[in-house]
Amino acid sequence: MGSIGVLLVAQVMPYLEQELDKRYKLFRAWDYPNAVQLPSQHATSIRAVVGNASAGADAALIEALPKLEIVSSFSVGVDKVDLEKCREKGIRVTYTPDVLTDDVADLAIGLMLALLRRICECDRYVRSGNWKHGDYKLTTKFSGKTVGIIGLGRIGQAIAKRAEAFNCPICYYSRTEKRDSKYKYYPSVVELASNCDILVVACPLTEETHHIINREVMNALGPKGYLINIGRGKHVDEAELVPALVEGRLGGAGLDVFENEPVVPQELFELENVVLLPHVGSGTLETRTAMADLVLGNLEAHFLGKPLLTPLV
Numbered sequence: 001m002g003s004i005g006v007l008l009v010a011q012v013m014p015y016l017e018q019e020l021d022k023r024y025k026l027f028r029a030w031d032y033p034n035a036v037q038l039p040s041q042h043a044t045s046i047r048a049v050v051g052n053a054s055a056g057a058d059a060a061l062i063e064a065l066p067k068l069e070i071v072s073s074f075s076v077g078v079d080k081v082d083l084e085k086c087r088e089k090g091i092r093v094t095y096t097p098d099v100l101t102d103d104v105a106d107l108a109i110g111l112m113l114a115l116l117r118r119i120c121e122c123d124r125y126v127r128s129g130n131w132k133h134g135d136y137k138l139t140t141k142f143s144g145k146t147v148g149i150i151g152l153g154r155i156g157q158a159i160a161k162r163a164e165a166f167n168c169p170i171c172y173y174s175r176t177e178k179r180d181s182k183y184k185y186y187p188s189v190v191e192l193a194s195n196c197d198i199l200v201v202a203c204p205l206t207e208e209t210h211h212i213i214n215r216e217v218m219n220a221l222g223p224k225g226y227l228i229n230i231g232r233g234k235h236v237d238e239a240e241l242v243p244a245l246v247e248g249r250l251g252g253a254g255l256d257v258f259e260n261e262p263v264v265p266q267e268l269f270e271l272e273n274v275v276l277l278p279h280v281g282s283g284t285l286e287t288r289t290a291m292a293d294l295v296l297g298n299l300e301a302h303f304l305g306k307p308l309l310t311p312l313v
């Protein structure tokens with residue numbers, strides 16, 4: 001397989017990069033001024049693209065690689081891959097579902113606890129020596145709060161299961177009601193936001209879910225409501241989120257993702273009612289290794305003509 005060209009379009013963990021380098025003729029997009037204009041002898045040798053949550057294969061890249069057969073994403077979200085174009089051209093697409101579900105759901109609960117119990121702020125309080133001047137102020141109880149989940153897929157369900165262990169009533173919004181779910185369904189995000197304390201975004205990013213958290217939803221969640229985003233930054237209208245938090249129209253936010261990563265709105269740094277993480281939902285060694293093995297396994301299966309392990313297209 002050493003002669004098969006693979007284009008890596010995003011920085012990934014060293015294990016994956018090294019394995020790709022061992023097995024294939026690896027091209028790193030950052031070695032070229034523009035991956036869409038690779039020298040033609042390279043472009044025609046590339047049969048696979050490996051990307052992640054931040055870079056994938058858009059229409060221009062797909063068009064620039066005439067021999068492209070497969071896009072294997074080191075992520076569960078594939079909003080950076082032009083799936084339509086891939087379908088049209090018969091290009092296979094794989095992703096990394098399931099192996100990261102626990103980590104992302106764990107982190108969502110971690111954000112809820114950190115936000116309501118002000119864990120990060122408490123840590124800063126101790127480190128700054130302020131404790132010597134008095135106890136930290138009282139915070140907000142998490143157990144028993146109503147958790148509203150947007151998207152009851154694998155990750156949404158794993159969050160629900162964990163929150164249930166904290167005696168949290170669960171409700172959800174998704175495009176269609178899940179007949180086999182015991183959780184309360186709301187047919188709109190505004191209704192869900194009006195009826196929960198903590199609203200969690202756990203759906204894929206699509207045209208329909210872009211800015212699904214808008215001003216109306218934030219106002220419905222209200223000054224005692226909390227937003228958790230472990231999905232994609234573009235689920236939230238950040239230009240509306242910042243004033244909602246600053247003005248206290250929204251109680252707080254726990255964010256693992258941002259609209260323009262790694263740029264985070266400066267105004268958020270001043271606020272105590274936010275917890276800000278650098279997109280680390282699946283960021284454990286165990287999970288990222290399992291994700292890397294899926295990327296490698298999918299590529300191997302494809303080039304050996306075997307069934308893909310986790311096909312999307």
Ligand SMILES: O=CC(=O)O
Nearest residue numbers: 053074075076077
């Ligand atoms: O954001 C991470 C992923 O989509 O896997």
